[in-house]
Amino acid sequence: MKIIRTFFVVLFCATLNAQTNGIYNIVDFGAVGNGEKVNTIEIQKAIEQAAKTGGIVLIPPGKFVTGSLVLKSSVTINIMKGATVLGSKNLSDYKEHIPKLKSYNDLFLKYSLFYAEKKNNISIIGEGTIDGQGSAFPRKTKKKPERYMNRPYIIRFVECKNIKIEGVTMQNSAMWMQQYLACEFLTIHNIKVFNHVNYNNDMMDIDGCKNVVISDCFGDTDDDAITLKSTSNKITENVTITNCVVSSHCNAIKMGTESIGGFRNIAISNIVVKPSEVKNNISGYPEGISGITLAMVDGGILDGVLINNIRIDGPQVPIYLRLGNRGRTIRKGIGKPGVGIFRNVSINNVIATNTGQFGCSITGLPGYPIENISLSNIQITFIGGITKKVNANIPELEKHYPESDMFGILPSYGFFIRHVKNITFSNVELRLENKDIRPANIFKDIDGLKR
Numbered sequence: 001m002k003i004i005r006t007f008f009v010v011l012f013c014a015t016l017n018a019q020t021n022g023i024y025n026i027v028d029f030g031a032v033g034n035g036e037k038v039n040t041i042e043i044q045k046a047i048e049q050a051a052k053t054g055g056i057v058l059i060p061p062g063k064f065v066t067g068s069l070v071l072k073s074s075v076t077i078n079i080m081k082g083a084t085v086l087g088s089k090n091l092s093d094y095k096e097h098i099p100k101l102k103s104y105n106d107l108f109l110k111y112s113l114f115y116a117e118k119k120n121n122i123s124i125i126g127e128g129t130i131d132g133q134g135s136a137f138p139r140k141t142k143k144k145p146e147r148y149m150n151r152p153y154i155i156r157f158v159e160c161k162n163i164k165i166e167g168v169t170m171q172n173s174a175m176w177m178q179q180y181l182a183c184e185f186l187t188i189h190n191i192k193v194f195n196h197v198n199y200n201n202d203m204m205d206i207d208g209c210k211n212v213v214i215s216d217c218f219g220d221t222d223d224d225a226i227t228l229k230s231t232s233n234k235i236t237e238n239v240t241i242t243n244c245v246v247s248s249h250c251n252a253i254k255m256g257t258e259s260i261g262g263f264r265n266i267a268i269s270n271i272v273v274k275p276s277e278v279k280n281n282i283s284g285y286p287e288g289i290s291g292i293t294l295a296m297v298d299g300g301i302l303d304g305v306l307i308n309n310i311r312i313d314g315p316q317v318p319i320y321l322r323l324g325n326r327g328r329t330i331r332k333g334i335g336k337p338g339v340g341i342f343r344n345v346s347i348n349n350v351i352a353t354n355t356g357q358f359g360c361s362i363t364g365l366p367g368y369p370i371e372n373i374s375l376s377n378i379q380i381t382f383i384g385g386i387t388k389k390v391n392a393n394i395p396e397l398e399k400h401y402p403e404s405d406m407f408g409i410l411p412s413y414g415f416f417i418r419h420v421k422n423i424t425f426s427n428v429e430l431r432l433e434n435k436d437i438r439p440a441n442i443f444k445d446i447d448g449l450k451r
Helices: 002-020 040-053
Strands: 023-025 034-038 055-059 062-066 075-079 083-087 112-117 120-126 129-131 153-158 161-166 169-171 178-181 184-189 192-195 204-207 210-215 218-221 226-230 236-248 251-259 262-273 290-296 301-313 317-323 341-353 360-363 370-384 415-434 441-450
Touching: 023 040, 040 055, 040 062, 040 075, 075 083, 204 210, 204 236, 226 236, 226 262, 236 251, 251 262, 251 301, 290 301, 290 341, 317 341, 317 370, 360 370
Parallel strands: 023 055, 034 062, 055 075, 062 083, 075 120, 083 129, 112 153, 120 161, 129 169, 153 178, 161 184, 169 192, 178 204, 184 210, 192 218, 204 226, 210 236, 218 236, 226 251, 236 262, 251 290, 262 301, 290 317, 301 341, 317 360, 341 370, 360 415, 370 415, 415 441
Antiparallel strands: none
């Protein structure tokens, strides 16, 4: 009896000491990692306790099911090796969160597993896994915006500062994996993302954020992989993305499609784009739609984008730059913006192989050119194989959803370039695997071409 009493005293003291040191094990709050019990209340209690003085919420080995968790300032979620956070399969376990900052996403984005708004110094780290169990939330209609509703994200942080996401594996979201909206000082490092269970399975969406560093990440997704957006009036700016390996059935590196605020001062380097391990695509193509897409169609400004050292293997279209005029707004009733500004883009040191037949395109609109584009040290091997004449009268499609296959098979196998001011081709080598009757490049309405 004395031995048992001594054991419980030691256990109590150890637990008390851990909590005194700012570490809060969710098991001490009643969480059970059996893959069945829903632990939302218990984990949230640990978060609230850690927030009082700042601390670490420790998720130990086990399978912990939970619904929506609301992070607080100065709290770190540490998911240990062997631990899995499982998103509940029951929508009633998720809370609705509509942030004060208005964005286009408010039409459909209500639920997420981890949510924070206007919080500082928050982190999700560790060697464990977050699994959204997203196949439990099938898309029920093709009608917009209903087709996006009732599908929880894994992470959504809004207007937060000093964020770190590091080390964790994320998989199986019902929608986008993670969205950071109007956040500042965001670091995403050494994460692994696998997202192939539902529509809209993006890897990450950096939306109207500034001062962002993304590095050493791996992603394999059905929808877009490394994605910069601007769904509010906030501009996405001062972003560095480097040393990543990504696969996508859609777009591997993407800015847009939403561009309400725009993009400024973006540096992307040392990225490998490779074929997905999953051959059955929900969206896009098994090989991917594009390697690099910059799409400005909702007003806004794109200014100062540097893309360097990119290896692209597989997507249909290696490079796609588009200035259009869809004019999407934050919500209905707001006047549509005018045509945006697209300028000062440098794409260097790209090798692309195993492409499709569409060809690359860089297109503005009549009277609204894309400006100051530099392409240098680029080698692209196109599949070719077009033996019949292609219609050279390509429509403007100014209000069309911006996708690199939107024009169909282009009349040039390499680059179709139209409505551009000041563009430089330097050491751009285009090759064909199969005979093709199309010319390598077509230039229309160009003011200032150097090659």
